[in-house]
Amino acid sequence: MLEDTRNWLFIGFAVGLKKHLKPQMLHHIMLQTVSTLIESALKEYSQETLIIEKSLYRRKKYTYQQVYDRALSICTYFIENQIKTGDKVVIYLPNSSDYVALLWACALSGVIAVPIDFSSNQDFLEKIYKKVGAKLVFCSVFKKPKSVKCFFVEEMQEIYSKYKLNRSAIIKKINPSDIFEIVFTSGTTSEPKGVVLSNKNLYFDVIAMRKIITLDLKKKTILSILPLSHLFEQNIGLFCLLEYGISIVYSQSKKSSAIIDSIKKEKVNLIVSVPLFLQTLKEKIEFEAQKTDKLERLNSNLKRFPNFPNICKRIIFSKIRRKLGNLKYFVVGGAELPLEVEEFWENLGIEVFQGYGLTEASPVVTCNSPKEKKRASLGKPLENIEIKLQDKEILVRGKNLFKRYYEDNKKTAEALKNGWFYTGDLGSINEEGFLNLIGRKKNVIISSSGLNVYPEDIEKVLGNITEIKECVVLGLDDGKKIVAVIIPKKPLSNKKIYLLLQKANSKLQSHQILSEIILWPESEFPKTHTLKIKRSAVEEIIVSKTSMNKLDKSQDKLITLISEICQKLSANINEKSNLVSLGLDSIKRIELSIKIEESFNINFNESGINEKSNVADLRNMIKNSKSEKIDSGISLLNSRFFNILRIPLQALILLLSKLIFRLEIRGVENLKLVKNNEPVIFAANHTSMLDTFAVYRALPFSKRTNTFAAAAKDFFFKNYITAIFGRLIFNAFAFSRKENIKQSLTDFGEIINRDSNVLIYPEGTRSRKGNLLPFKEGMGVMALNTEAPIIPIKINGNYDIMPVGRIIPRFGRKSSIIFGKPLTFTKIQSAQEIVEKIHKAIKQLN
């Protein structure tokens, strides 16, 4: 206990000293732990946004402090559930604020994190769960492992609200040498290797990386692409840039259209990713340019201005750069980046920093920096990290190196000798000290999500399939496609090959999935004199063949997609093929439409596909949906800019309404009960045209300009005068009572995301007799799906002043408005039940 206190005094002292010390000196005094990284960022940026989480309709923000508080709650949960320092918990989740809170909680409490890639399959998870003897798995209900102890991330809210935060009671003393996490990489054999990383390892690499990334990133935004189970993402994409007070965007959707949208809307400055991502994004831009016949111009322009300053490039390529918002930097690693891709981006004015790293080195070893940068190279080693070559193999030494492989002394001894880590990668170092990669000692394919895929692993699985005599697994198209080249025992028909592919894939992990099986034309693979298959020779022939094939089929994207989804040979698909007879059932239809949206970058509505549709029909639908414009109910007039007009107009109109009726306001203090000043939905009863006036009169000024009134599209927006009047004064937006719930959901989400409130009349229409009508459920559903608190409002008396049908109000009367307490619905309930509760709440207000 005494030691604990001393330790904290020590850090407190160091933080206090910070003003007088240079940051470099500070790091020597501060404890070299991950929690130091977190807490020093927290000191400076506690109220800045750390995480922006985007789902389809909602965008949620979390500050540094909020994430930290959540981490503390998780620490308390750990303590109360007997999960102690040194125990292990598995994190099996997609990136989210919860993921970050969990990692932070582990850093603060000394519980060891075992992150497992969310795309890996459940057998892999269970294997590791058993191997490390984990206490708990944090996972999602949507991907629920079977025989493990789970905690669902969907229920995390319970931890956050139930467990109180008492920092001094929770936080344990963490030593720099304590283990922070164990990261499993699938090894060259089927047995996964666990890389044990201490606090110091990660701390050291993060600090070294901070010295290199001296970019202008203060309080800027970065977009996360890679999974947090990937060390590259954890180091650069999370811990390293905390120094700048960055915000990180986690987008739920992985569609490239959604990613491009996020880049633009969130004003993303930097993206940490793998080369394949840059390649795909480049192709997307080229595809767009081709559509408007501007590809040639783009290419020639790119070649014309390579040495112009980036500011000029921003103007020259303004059309493209506008789509990419504020994007300025890429940090790339994990695989070889083709020079043409690097040049493409640099010529566009977006700087690319390529680096080299391995999980074992936490992970960055070398990286290009703004000061020392060289194209087609992996940069120089970071500070205090040494590299050297031995028989061309890259050897690394430094404090960033892992401690050991989990319970595998033999492999540890093989990889770590005399303090040097044998990477298994072959490289060269030029006279200036820049590293270049020549190849890998081990054969490895880097998948699109940055995972290592070892062909030997797949070959081992395939070797156990009876039909296959010999096989070679290759990664084509820079790892986009993993194919197996096989020599079968007996000749196989096309159909049999497909069955074989399915059989093989059912036995493989999701990142190992084969996209094709190719028959080797001869009876034997080319072999060395020791009878090893000459992989490179096989690859050469296959690559030349497939590139010829591509020319034959003129690379039709749609047919390739259909053949992938329906597992039919693309040769058997033509324009007249009926989609249903190709096996396109309801699930495949959705899968296909997601793929189409991704490849063609459009919003595709699959409901047009019916029993009679053929490929040509589908092609037409894709063509037409390109021009499909979303009919949003929110217009430019609703923007904050028009507040200049809105504020005086509102004041005037509301003043005029005071001449018509007096208003008694009660319960406004209830508005303060809303936590964190969250946006809310006001639900009021509706008897008169004057109701909206009454609500706006009663709202405090800050909420008044910031509240959108949902107005019936078919009634209110029929003529321009009421529409413009409504939009300008009451921030009215068109709410469709009948069609397209998706659009309404998007609009509601958009408003709440702008931190604005919504006013709805759940009855759907004005009550003709002045009584409270039953509520429309659609309205309730809308409210629920956006997860905003609801404030019931009761308006009395307006019915007497101006009921339906009356054009001139009765002057001089008095009405009243009452605000109820905010209602939140965290527990799962049906829309009906919740609507009834709101109904009851309004009825009871008096």
Next chain:
Amino acid sequence: MIKCGIDLVLNKRLAKNLSNPDFLMKVFLPIELKNHEKQKLPGIFALKEATMKAMGKKMNWLDIEVLAKNGKKPEIKIYGKKFKNIDASVSHDGAYTVAMVVGEV
């Protein structure tokens, strides 16, 4: 006129897609996803597909809302299209889920 529709789902095939957020968001409303019991999703999916079959036309998945309560018949709400007096039923056994929907056009 009374119409009926039926749909059979192999749970395994749907489960494969449930970890893909793009799939989830295309098919299920947030409120349906909030239904913590993942087992219900194949049922909801089958009910939606059966509804479309009964109505005789494909529509946006999100325009159909399914309320699945434990021990009660599922309720179906349709937004934007006319389909009245709906009655629905769903059944699970092992690897399969089947749903049946009847309603008036």
